[in-house]
Amino acid sequence: MIDRKWIGHDLGTSVLPIERTRLKFFAKAIGETDPVYTDEAAARGAGYPDLPAPPTFLFAAGLDSGSLDRMLADLGVPIERILHGEQGFRYYRPVCVGDTITVKEKIADIYDKKNGAMEFIVKTAQAHNQHGESVAELRMVIVVRN
Secondary structure: OOOHHHOOOEEEEEEEEOOHHHHHHHHHHOOOOOHHHOOHHHHHHOOOOOOEOOOOOOHHHHHHHOHHHHHHHHHOOOHHHEEEEEEEEEEOOOOEOOOEEEEEEEEEEEEEEHHHOEEEEEEEEEEEOOOOOEEEEEEEEEEEEO
């Protein structure tokens, strides 16, 4: 069983520069067909200052920083026992090319079901832009099969 002492544990802060090439690559990789995510003129025509990040792009911040790997190591959870259970986003303002996003993550909850056969790690994050404005809240649930 994962020790509940980790609830509230700060997973650190990561910085994610929002770059045009990476956004276009991500949009293509997820099959995004809306030109607002790949064409600067379409983005500006839609009222954005530049290409906006697709809705799930901020998930990359935690992956880039290695916080997920460190968290699993700290909790003693082998990666082969995990499943991605859920992902959620709440946006407050657009994230666009040229922004620098700072993401602060923590373990919000740990609980189990089926008498411990499955444990759940809830990781949350707050994302702010270079102006200190809140841009999003992120939530991820990882399922640990015991």
